[in-house]
Amino acid sequence: NAGVMQNPRHLVRRRGQEARLRCSPMKGHSHVYWYRQLPEEGLKFMVYLQKENIIDESGMPKERFSAEFPKEGPSILRIQQVVRGDSAAYFCASSPDRGSQPQHFGDGTRLSIL
Amino acid sequence: GDSVTQMEGPVTLSEEAFLTINCTYTATGYPSLFWYVQYPGEGLQLLLKATKADDKGSNKGFEATYRKETTSFHLEKGSVQVSDSAVYFCALSDSPNFNKFYFGSGTKLNVKP
Numbered sequence: 001n002a003g004v005m006q007n008p009r010h011l012v013r014r015r016g017q018e019a020r021l022r023c024s025p026m027k028g029h030s031h032v033y034w035y036r037q038l039p040e041e042g043l044k045f046m047v048y049l050q051k052e053n054i055i056d057e058s059g060m061p062k063e064r065f066s067a068e069f070p071k072e073g074p075s076i077l078r079i080q081q082v083v084r085g086d087s088a089a090y091f092c093a094s095s096p097d098r099g100s101q102p103q104h105f106g107d108g109t110r111l112s113i114l
Numbered sequence: 115g116d117s118v119t120q121m122e123g124p125v126t127l128s129e130e131a132f133l134t135i136n137c138t139y140t141a142t143g144y145p146s147l148f149w150y151v152q153y154p155g156e157g158l159q160l161l162l163k164a165t166k167a168d169d170k171g172s173n174k175g176f177e178a179t180y181r182k183e184t185t186s187f188h189l190e191k192g193s194v195q196v197s198d199s200a201v202y203f204c205a206l207s208d209s210p211n212f213n214k215f216y217f218g219s220g221t222k223l224n225v226k227p
Contacts (some may be wrong), residue, residue, distance in 0.1 A: 004157075033214065042118075042203055042217035043158070056213055091157055093215075103215065105150075107157040 004029075004094050004106035005074075012112045013082050021077040021109045025094030031055075032075040033103055034067060037089040049075060050098070079111075087113045116141045120204050120218035127194055127225050135189040135221045137178075137204035145206040147171075147180050147187040152201045152220070161189075161202070199225045 005024040013019050025032050030051050035043040048056040049069040060067065064082075069075040079086055089110050093103035121136040139147065146165045150158040162171030167182035176191045187204060204218040 006157075035215075035217075040219075042120075042205075042219045043215070045214040045216070048213050059214070098213070105157040105159070107155075 004092055004104050006090075006092050006106035006109050008109060009107065010110045010112070012114060014114045015083055016081050019079040019082050019086070019111055021079075021090050021092075021111070022074045023077070023092030023094075023106060024074040025092075026096075026104055029094035029096050029104070031095045031098060032069050033093040033095075034075075034077050035091045035093065037091060037108070039088070043091060046077075055098075082111075082113050084113050087111055116145065116206060116208050116216045118204050118206055118216050118218040120202075120221050123201075123220070123222040125221060125223050127223070129196055129225055129227050130193045131225075133189070133191040133194045133198075133223070135202055135204075135223070137187045137189065137218060139185050139187065139204075139206050141185075141206055141208070143208065145208060147178070148205045148207065148215070149176070149178055149187070149189050150203045150205060150217075152203065154200075158203060194223070194225045196225045196227055199223055 032049045034046040037043045045059040047060050047067045064080045066078045089108045091108045093105045095103050117140045119138050148163045149161040151161045152158050162173040164171040164180035170179045178187050178189045201220045201222045203220045205215045
C-alpha cells in the first residue's frame, strides 16, 4: 500500500532555472497539499488542490510559483527562475476527501539552488 | 490567525528519562490537534491526534491531551528510547474544512544511551 510518493528526492538547480517537483498521492486520494520547510523551521502551507482545481493557494508566493493537479498523473509544483531563497524541503500531503484528516505526507523533495 | 507555538530545542535526555514537549495554540474555531514526528531525511509521520477538548491522543508510549482551557497540547512520554531521537512538530488543522495545517517550528529531541 504505497504512501505519498514524491520525486525527485533531491533536486539541484542553478539560479534562473526552473524546478519541477512531482507528487503522486496515496491510492484513492484526490486531494493534495503542498508545504515548504525552510531550514530549522516548521512546515508552511502553500497550496491545496483537488483534481483539476486549485482550492486554496493562499500560501503560494505571488510570482514564479505555480501548482497543478491534472486529471491524469501527479501533482506538479513548478518554480520558475529559481533564486537562492527557494532552497528548502518541499512536502506533499494527500487525503481522500475534503475535510478528512489527517493528511499523509511524502518524504519530500530537497531543493538546492546553486 | 491560527498558529502553533512549541518549546525550542534541542532537548537532550538520557534513555528512560521522562519527556515533555510543550505546545500551545491559537485558533478561532475548534481545531484538531496533532503531533507529527520527522526522522532525518524523511517526511512527517503522524504520531497522534485529538479532535476535541479533553481528548487524549496516544501512540507508541507518547500521549497528549487537548486542553481547551489552557490552549495546550503538550507531548509526553514516560520513558524515552534512543530510537525516539527525531524532530517533533505540533500542528493544528483549521476548521471547519481542515484544508490546511499550521505547524510549530519543531523541537529536536536527542536521546543519549
